[in-house]
Amino acid sequence: MITARGISRSVNGRYILKSIDLEVKDGEVLAVVGPSGSGKTSLLRILNMLERDYQGSVLIGGRDIRDSGMAVRRSMAMVFQKPVVFSMSVYENVAYGLKLRKVPKAEIDARVKEVLALLDMSGKESEYARHLSGGESQRIAFARAYVVKPKLLFLDEPTANLDRQNVAIIEKAVRDINKRYGTTVVIVTHNMAQAKRLADRIAVVIDGELVETGTVKDILEKPADPRTKAFVSGDMVF
Ligand SMILES: Nc1ncnc2c1ncn2[C@@H]1O[C@H](COP(=O)(O)OP(=O)(O)O)[C@@H](O)[C@H]1O
Ligand SMILES: [Mg+2]
Incomplete structure (x- = not known):
């Protein structure tokens, strides 16, 4: 469980996150949804330990992440809006986290093969990752996250720049990792349809505030906050 208590962050004297409590x-x-500039990425970067400049606390497994070490970090994986691929082959990209974790070579080979099949990238092992298309690059970034069987997966608008076919492949992989490994997924998206397709619950962030949290049905059908x-009905300019 992730418990965020009283998370605030100010930059240049302006609060971009305002006392957020979230479980x-x-x-x-x-799914964390909200208009552009509302603070979704800032919140995610605090939860996934990329940003340390904030007030309040985040507990993972009951322990403040400020005091926890590499083990918690290693239980996390992340995928960002802009695909991140390393200057190496597709195979090396996907095997990266497993090598760090000293997984035996035969097991790495088997897991890489399996995850590439899942992301419809079989047979591309030896291709240079930087030469892939945007959609393929994002699938490799996702494969790299998937293959380590993370406890926590953080996704920041992972399909915002992709066409429908790539969106479908990534969304399927999100469902798959969640079902198969019980991975907890926090996905930032400004796309309500995607939140509806993937999420159990939705947290709505507007202007740095956590406006409300609820099941997908509640948020869509009987939102408590105007x-x-x-936002849900698309009236908000974003
Ligand atoms: N490091 C930073 N320095 C200055 N302003 C920032 C910084 N990070 C975020 N912001 C501002 O905080 C607000 C929220 O940004 P962000 O979390 O990226 O929103 P979202 O992901 O919802 O689009 C925006 O107004 C953004 O310009
Ligand atoms: Mg963002």
Whole structure:
């Protein structure tokens, strides 16, 4: 479980996150939605330990992440909006985290093969990753995250720049990793349709505030806050 308490972050004297309390349950898919510039990425970067400049605390497994070491980091994987691939082959990209974790070579080979099949990238092992298309690059970034069987997977608008076919492949892989390994997924998206397709619960962030959290059905059908209603029904300018 991730428990965030009183998370605030100010940059240049302006609060971009305002005392956010949020719980992410083990094994759930939580979508963080909200207009552009509302603070979704800033919040995610605090939860996934990339940003340390904030007030409040984040507990993972009951322990403040400020005091926890590499073990918690290694239980996490992330995929960003802009695909990140390393200057090496597709195989080396996907095997990267397994080599770090000293997994035996035969097991690495088997797991890489399997995850490439899942992301429809079989047979591309020896291709140079930087020469792939945008959609293929993102599938490799996702494969690299998937293959380490993370406990926690953080996704920041992972399909925002992709065409429908690539979106479908990545969304299938999100469902698959969640079901198969019980991976807890936090996905930032401004796309309500995607949140509806993937999430168990939705957290709505508007202007640095966590406006409300609820099941997909509740958020869509009976939002408690008028700002949620406006966002969900597309009235909000973003
Ligand atoms: N390091 C930073 N320095 C200055 N402003 C920032 C920084 N990070 C985020 N912001 C600002 O904080 C607000 C929220 O940004 P962000 O978390 O990226 O929103 P979202 O992901 O919802 O689009 C924006 O106004 C953005 O310009
Ligand atoms: Mg963002």
